[in-house]
Amino acid sequence: MGEFELIERYFKRPERHAARVALGIGDDCALLQPAPGTQLAISCDMLVEGRHFVSTLDPFKLGHKALAVNLSDLAACGARPLAFSLALALPRADESWLAPFAQGLLALADAHSCELIGGDTTQGPLNICITVFGEVPVMAGRSQALLRSGAQAGDDLYISGNLGDARLALEVFRGTVSVPEAVFTAARVRLETPTPRVALGLALRGVANAAIDVSDGLLGDLGHILQQSGVGATVDADVATSLIAAHAYYTGATGQFDTNIAPEQWRRWALSGGDDYELLFTAPVARREAVAAAAAASLTPVTRIGQIEAERGLRLMDAQRQPVPDRYASFDHFA
Amino acid sequence: MGEFELIERYFKRPERHAARVALGIGDDCALLQPAPGTQLAISCDMLVEGRHFVSTLDPFKLGHKALAVNLSDLAACGARPLAFSLALALPRADESWLAPFAQGLLALADAHSCELIGGDTTQGPLNICITVFGEVPVMAGRSQALLRSGAQAGDDLYISGNLGDARLALEVFRGTVSVPEAVFTAARVRLETPTPRVALGLALRGVANAAIDVSDGLLGDLGHILQQSGVGATVDADVATSLIAAHAYYTGATGQFDTNIAPEQWRRWALSGGDDYELLFTAPVARREAVAAAAAASLTPVTRIGQIEAERGLRLMDAQRQPVPDRYASFDHFA
Known part of the structure; x- marks a missing residue:
C-alpha cells in the first residue's frame, strides 16, 4: 500500500462542508477561514512509542489518545475545536494497525466536530504528531482565550x-x-x-x-x-x-x-x-x-x-x- | 537539560510583535489572528532520520531543510508565510546538535518573517514535525490560493x-x-x-x-x-x-x-x-x-x-x- 492509497483509504472522509474549512486533505495546504472577530488557537503534540504509550496499546485507543491530548490543550485555552492535521511515521503500512487507529482518531474527531484537514505519512519509528486548530472569540477587541x-x-x-x-x-x-x-x-x-x-x-x-x-x-x-x-x-x-x-x-x-x-x-x-x-x-x-x-x-x-x-x-x-x-x-x- | 529549559534556550525569541501572532510560545495554544478577508493556509511535514536525511547531515542544514520543505508547500499555494509550530523528538537533549539546528531553522524563518509559535519536544528517535501557517487573500469572495x-x-x-x-x-x-x-x-x-x-x-x-x-x-x-x-x-x-x-x-x-x-x-x-x-x-x-x-x-x-x-x-x-x-x-x- 502506497502513501496516497493509505491516506485515501483510512483518513479521507466524505465531504463535510465544515463552515470554516475552505479546503481539506489533498492539496499542498489546507485552507481555513476563521469567522470574523475570532482568533485561531493552535497546539501541537507528538506521541512517541515507548515514551508516551506502550507498544501493546490497542491502536483504536492510541488514535483516541493522540487527538485527546491535543483537544485538551484547546480546552485549556477555552477554544472550540475546528480542525487538525496529522503527521504519522509508521514502521510499515499495516492495515490491522491503521484501520483501528483511524477509527479511534476519527470517532473522537467527529464527537468534537473537528475535521482532519491534512498532514503527512512516512516510513519510520512509530511517531504521531497532531496539530490542532480551535476558535476563540474576540469581544470588544479582547480575546476570550483562557491563558x-x-x-x-x-x-x-x-x-x-x-x-x-x-x-x-x-x-x-x-x-x-x-x-x-x-x-x-x-x-x-x-x-x-x-x-x-x-x-x-x-x-x-x-x-x-x-x-x-x-x-x-x-x-x-x-x-x-x-x-x-x-x-x-x-x-x-x-x-x-x-x-x-x-x-x-x-x-x-x-x-x-x-x-x-x-x-x-x-x-x-x-x-x-x-x-x-x-x-x-x-x-x-x-x-x-x-x-x-x-x-x-x-x-x-x-x-x-x-x-x-x-x-x-x-x-x-x-x-x-x-x-x-x-x-x-x-x-x-x-x- | 529539561524540556522547558531546552525550549527557553534554543527556541524562544525576543518578542517580535508580529501583527498576526496574538500569542506565541509558552501557553497551551498559540493564538493567530488572520487579517480580515484572508484564509489561513496550513501544511505539515515530518522528517525522519534515515528516510529524509542521513544521520551525518549538519544540524544547521537540517534545521533549514525541515522548514524549507514546509515553506515550499505554502509557496505552491501562493500563501505568504506567517508562523510555524515545531514538534521535535530527540534521542537526547544535546547542545552540540540543538544549537546549530535552531540556528539553521530560525535563520530561514527570519528570512521569511515566519515566527515559531509553539510545539512540543520529547525524547525518542530523531523526528522533526513542522506545521506551517500562511495567509492567502480572499478577493471578491474568491480565494487567491493556487490549487x-x-x-x-x-x-x-x-x-x-x-x-x-x-x-x-x-x-x-x-x-x-x-x-x-x-x-x-x-x-x-x-x-x-x-x-x-x-x-x-x-x-x-x-x-x-x-x-x-x-x-x-x-x-x-x-x-x-x-x-x-x-x-x-x-x-x-x-x-x-x-x-x-x-x-x-x-x-x-x-x-x-x-x-x-x-x-x-x-x-x-x-x-x-x-x-x-x-x-x-x-x-x-x-x-x-x-x-x-x-x-x-x-x-x-x-x-x-x-x-x-x-x-x-x-x-x-x-x-x-x-x-x-x-x-x-x-x-x-x-x-
Missing part, C-alpha cells in the same frame, strides 16, 4: 475530574503495584482514553482568570500558571489525593488500603502523576456560583483545591492545614 | 529552477555514481538546503491556474495536478533533463558526459528524482508575459516544459517530438 498568565492573588484554584489514576494504571503495567481488577479497569481508561475537557473549557470563558491542562502532573503544571502570572499558591494535598478515583474506591468500598501502596505514594500520584488531562484553573472568589454553573453545564465535576496568593512559591498543606514538604517533582521529558 | 485542481486544457506547463540535482547528490552519497567535486558541491546544496520558492508563489497569484511543489519527483507530482484537474499533459523530457544543473555543467564545460552516468539515468533523475522543491504550475498561453514578469520579479528562473491537454494521461516526448516511454515511477514513502 496561563491571568491568575490573580485571592483566586480560588480548581481542578476538574480525577487525578492520579492514569499514573496508577501505568504503575500496574510496570508491575510496581497491584490492585483489584475493577480498580485497574477504571484507572486504565484514564490512562488510555482520556477525556479532553472541551465543554468545561468553553463554559469557563469569561469566568476563569487562568487555566492549563494537567499533562505533566498537577504541581508542575500549576508551576506554569504561578510563574507566568507572577503569583504563588497553597494547595490542599489531601483534597488532591482524594480525587484519585482508585483511592476513593478503597476508602469507600473497603475502608482500608492495599498494603502494597503507601499513603505517600497515593499523594505523589495525585500531585505529580501525569497524564491526567484535567483542567487546572483559577477564578475569583466572587465567581464561585459561575464556576459551579460551568461545571454543571459541561457535566464535568470540579473541585476547589487551593488558593492563589500574592506570595510567590508553592505551599502544600494537609487536611489539618499543616504544611506538607514539597518533594513532588514534575514529569520532564528529558529528565 | 492543484485548477489546470485547464491548453495551459502551458512550467517548472521553476532546476531538477534532479538533489537526487544526483543523494546517489553520490550512496556511492552509486561519482562526479567532479564542483558538480557534487553544487548538487549537495540542492539536496541539503533547498530554496523554497515563496516569492514566485506569491507572484503567481492571479497568473497561474494550478500549482504544486515538486517533492516526490516531477511526473508523480504532475500526476496530482492532472488527476485533480481532470486533464492530461505532454511533457518534453529533454527540456526537463536539461534543467539538471550538473547536466548543463557537462554539456557546457566539457561537452561530454562522465561514462558512469547513462543518458537514461539523467532523464530519470529529472523526471522522478525527488527532493527538488521547485514549483510546477500551469498558466494560460495568453499569460506568458505575466509568467515571465512573475519570474523576473521573484528572481526565479522558470522554464516551459509542456502543455496541459484535454486528453487524460501523461505523455512524454523528446527534443525531436518523438514519444518517450513513461517508466519513471514517482517516489512513494511506503514503496
Whole structure:
C-alpha cells in the first residue's frame, strides 16, 4: 500500500462542508477561514512509542489518545475545536494497525466536530504528531482565550475530574503495584482514553482568570500558571489525593488500603502523576456560583483545591492545614 | 537539560510583535489572528532520520531543510508565510546538535518573517514535525490560493529552477555514481538546503491556474495536478533533463558526459528524482508575459516544459517530438 492509497483509504472522509474549512486533505495546504472577530488557537503534540504509550496499546485507543491530548490543550485555552492535521511515521503500512487507529482518531474527531484537514505519512519509528486548530472569540477587541498568565492573588484554584489514576494504571503495567481488577479497569481508561475537557473549557470563558491542562502532573503544571502570572499558591494535598478515583474506591468500598501502596505514594500520584488531562484553573472568589454553573453545564465535576496568593512559591498543606514538604517533582521529558 | 529549559534556550525569541501572532510560545495554544478577508493556509511535514536525511547531515542544514520543505508547500499555494509550530523528538537533549539546528531553522524563518509559535519536544528517535501557517487573500469572495485542481486544457506547463540535482547528490552519497567535486558541491546544496520558492508563489497569484511543489519527483507530482484537474499533459523530457544543473555543467564545460552516468539515468533523475522543491504550475498561453514578469520579479528562473491537454494521461516526448516511454515511477514513502 502506497502513501496516497493509505491516506485515501483510512483518513479521507466524505465531504463535510465544515463552515470554516475552505479546503481539506489533498492539496499542498489546507485552507481555513476563521469567522470574523475570532482568533485561531493552535497546539501541537507528538506521541512517541515507548515514551508516551506502550507498544501493546490497542491502536483504536492510541488514535483516541493522540487527538485527546491535543483537544485538551484547546480546552485549556477555552477554544472550540475546528480542525487538525496529522503527521504519522509508521514502521510499515499495516492495515490491522491503521484501520483501528483511524477509527479511534476519527470517532473522537467527529464527537468534537473537528475535521482532519491534512498532514503527512512516512516510513519510520512509530511517531504521531497532531496539530490542532480551535476558535476563540474576540469581544470588544479582547480575546476570550483562557491563558496561563491571568491568575490573580485571592483566586480560588480548581481542578476538574480525577487525578492520579492514569499514573496508577501505568504503575500496574510496570508491575510496581497491584490492585483489584475493577480498580485497574477504571484507572486504565484514564490512562488510555482520556477525556479532553472541551465543554468545561468553553463554559469557563469569561469566568476563569487562568487555566492549563494537567499533562505533566498537577504541581508542575500549576508551576506554569504561578510563574507566568507572577503569583504563588497553597494547595490542599489531601483534597488532591482524594480525587484519585482508585483511592476513593478503597476508602469507600473497603475502608482500608492495599498494603502494597503507601499513603505517600497515593499523594505523589495525585500531585505529580501525569497524564491526567484535567483542567487546572483559577477564578475569583466572587465567581464561585459561575464556576459551579460551568461545571454543571459541561457535566464535568470540579473541585476547589487551593488558593492563589500574592506570595510567590508553592505551599502544600494537609487536611489539618499543616504544611506538607514539597518533594513532588514534575514529569520532564528529558529528565 | 529539561524540556522547558531546552525550549527557553534554543527556541524562544525576543518578542517580535508580529501583527498576526496574538500569542506565541509558552501557553497551551498559540493564538493567530488572520487579517480580515484572508484564509489561513496550513501544511505539515515530518522528517525522519534515515528516510529524509542521513544521520551525518549538519544540524544547521537540517534545521533549514525541515522548514524549507514546509515553506515550499505554502509557496505552491501562493500563501505568504506567517508562523510555524515545531514538534521535535530527540534521542537526547544535546547542545552540540540543538544549537546549530535552531540556528539553521530560525535563520530561514527570519528570512521569511515566519515566527515559531509553539510545539512540543520529547525524547525518542530523531523526528522533526513542522506545521506551517500562511495567509492567502480572499478577493471578491474568491480565494487567491493556487490549487492543484485548477489546470485547464491548453495551459502551458512550467517548472521553476532546476531538477534532479538533489537526487544526483543523494546517489553520490550512496556511492552509486561519482562526479567532479564542483558538480557534487553544487548538487549537495540542492539536496541539503533547498530554496523554497515563496516569492514566485506569491507572484503567481492571479497568473497561474494550478500549482504544486515538486517533492516526490516531477511526473508523480504532475500526476496530482492532472488527476485533480481532470486533464492530461505532454511533457518534453529533454527540456526537463536539461534543467539538471550538473547536466548543463557537462554539456557546457566539457561537452561530454562522465561514462558512469547513462543518458537514461539523467532523464530519470529529472523526471522522478525527488527532493527538488521547485514549483510546477500551469498558466494560460495568453499569460506568458505575466509568467515571465512573475519570474523576473521573484528572481526565479522558470522554464516551459509542456502543455496541459484535454486528453487524460501523461505523455512524454523528446527534443525531436518523438514519444518517450513513461517508466519513471514517482517516489512513494511506503514503496
